[in-house]
Amino acid sequence: MTAIAFADERMPCxxxxxxxxxxxxxxPVIVAQAGVITMAxxxxxxxxxxxxxxxxYFGLANIPVGVMIAVxxxxxxxxxxxxxxxxxxGEAHLTGTIWRRSLPYALLIGGVIGVGSLWGEEFLLAMGQTPELAAGGGRVMFIxxxxxxxAGLHLATSLYLEGMKRPIPGMVAMLIGNVLNVxxxxxxxxxxxxxxxxxxxGAAWATTILRWLGAIGLITYVWWHPMREVWGIRxxxxxxxxxxxxxxxVGYAAGLSNGLEGSAFAALGLFAGWLxxxxxxxxxxxxxxxALPFMCALGLASATSVxxxxxxxxxxRRETRFAGWTGLGVAAAGLSVVGVFLLSFSGFIAGQFSHDPAVVALAAPLLVIAAWLLVADGGQVVMAHALRARNDTWxxxxxxxxxxxxxxxxxxxLLAFKAGYGVTGLYGGIFIASFVSVTFLTTRFWWLSRKG
Incomplete structure (x- = not known):
């Protein structure tokens, strides 16, 4: 369909x-992203x-690691x-060079954060965790x-395939990984x-093994892809x-943004450890x-950015606007359905993850709050991706x-410690911040869309 045909296209169509x-x-991206959290x-x-x-131990270790992977x-x-x-x-032949440049860069980033993770116990102690929790979390981070x-090589290759509108291989790799992970x-x-x-x-070793298998598999797939000559892969x-x-x-602003968001959530995780x-x-x-429905929203955000x-x-410019608003609308509709499910079965769901009554009693109210914040949290990641895809990075x-x-x-x-709401107060803070974020980002996209 030509650009003229798009201009004459009726709104419902x-x-x-x-x-x-x-x-x-x-x-396919949603399935792959959901697979990451399903594995977790x-x-x-x-x-x-x-x-x-x-x-x-497992949760505490994955807080700083999660931030670094988000970066x-x-x-x-x-x-x-x-x-x-x-x-x-119309320059698909240049994309192979983009992919090849990303591999050494991804290996460098992964190596740097991997070395940093070797001092997990010391980091957790410096963040105020008890010696027991810091030692247990540090052992997991070391593995x-x-x-x-x-993980860096896998991410670079899967993002390249998504940019080429070939997300299915990443989905298949993640599905295989989930089966092996069990x-x-x-x-x-x-x-x-x-x-x-x-x-x-043991869970940390399983994750490490599967990351290497997934990276090798995806790189091999791209290197021998039937379109390798057209894309300039070799x-x-x-x-x-x-x-x-x-x-x-392009990645610096996104990396900093993910780091800010991830480190803010990590701070809340450290607060939870204090409790x-x-x-x-x-x-x-x-x-x-x-995170499971959020990763689904991240899949929608990735597709929106493409x-x-x-x-x-x-x-x-007209198609640019429609692509952004469509991503936001679909994310809001899908996450609303998930929110209703969490709201209806919060106690039952929490009970499947622990036999400890104290843990279940604290987790169930958090899922009720999560049911309400999902739409805003998913919406803000879609809008951030849409803005960056139109070169509005910072x-x-x-x-x-x-x-x-x-x-x-x-x-x-304030809610957790001063008002006395404990871990429920932490999720209250997430709820408020998510709505602030989606409001600002949506307003920004609307304003840029009006300009042309």
Whole structure:
């Protein structure tokens, strides 16, 4: 369909087309993103049923690691956005170079954060955790560190495929990983077939092994892809740093934004640790259950950024606007359904993740709050991706800083400690900050859309 045909297209048909194309791109990405959290939920379920104390170690360790991976995702966003814009300009032959440049960069980022994770116990002690929790969490971080370079390679390649409108391989890799994860956790967490029962450390080993297998599989797939000549896949890796300045600059703002948001959530996790092992376990359960639909929203956000990037690269401002608003609308509708489910079955769901009555009693109210905040939290990530896909990179970062550092952390601390709401107050702070963030980002996209 030509740009003239798009201009003459009636509004209902335009909306249907945008929704259809968004869903086609988003579903495989959503499955892959949901697979990341499903894997973490399986780990949480198995570790939580093994021992509540081990669950606290696992949750505490994944707080700083989660922040660093979020930063890595942001730093590598240039792969997706530049590939999508190149496709929109009809220059798919340049995208292989974009991918090749991303691999050494991803390996560097993963190596740096992996080395940093080796001092997890010292970090957790410096953040005010008890020696017992810090030692347990530090042991888990030490194991996870070995898989972080592979996580970078996997992310770079899956983002490239998403930018090329080929999200299905990433989905398949994640589905295979989830199946293997169940077996590995059964072996390593609980101890079967001669393996020792390792608890949280066993779940960390399973994650590390699967990250390397996934990275090798996806890279092999791209290297031997039937379109490798058309995309320019084959070639050297020289000058990967010197020639990728624009690619890195796109990711700097996204990496900082993800780091700000992730570190703000990490601060809340540390607050939960101050409230005790039961509060830490409840926060871990609620965080992962909230993260599952959020990752679905992140899949929609990724698909939205591809479609906005295609339209923006082609110079079609009307299609750019429609792509952004469609992403927000679909995310709001889908997350509302999930919110109703969490609201209706919060107690039952929480009870599946722990046998400890104290943990379940604290987790159930958090899921009630999560049911309300999902729409705002998902909406803000969709709008941030839409803005970056049209080269508005730094304003979303500033807005994230204000929402999460200016609003969420102080409000959550006041509600949890001064008002006496404990871990429930932490989720109250998330609720308020999410609505502030989506309001600002949506307003920004509307304002830029009016300009043209």
């Amino acid at each position: 335009r909306v249907k087309r945008h929704v259809r194309e968004l869903v086609r791109l988003a579903v 939920l399986v780990d949480t379920l198995m570790v939580g049923r093994y021992d509540a104390r081990e669950l606290a 890595m995702i942001g730093l590598l966003m240039g792969v997706l956005i530049l590939s999508a814009q190149a496709v929109g300009r 996870v560190a070995a898989g972080l370079p592979a 077996g590995l956790c059964w072996l390593l967490v609980w101890g079967h077939w001669g393996f020792p029962a390792m608890g949280a450390a 070639g050297g890796f020289g000058r990967w740093w010197r020639d990728a300045g624009e690619q890195r600059r 005790g092992a039961a509060a830490m376990g409840a926060y871990t359960i609620a965080l992962y259950l909230t 479609r906005v990037g295609n339209a923006f690269g082609a110079g079609d 304003v979303p970062t500033v807005l994230h800083f204000f929402s999460y550092y200016g609003v969420m952390i102080p409000v959550a601390w």
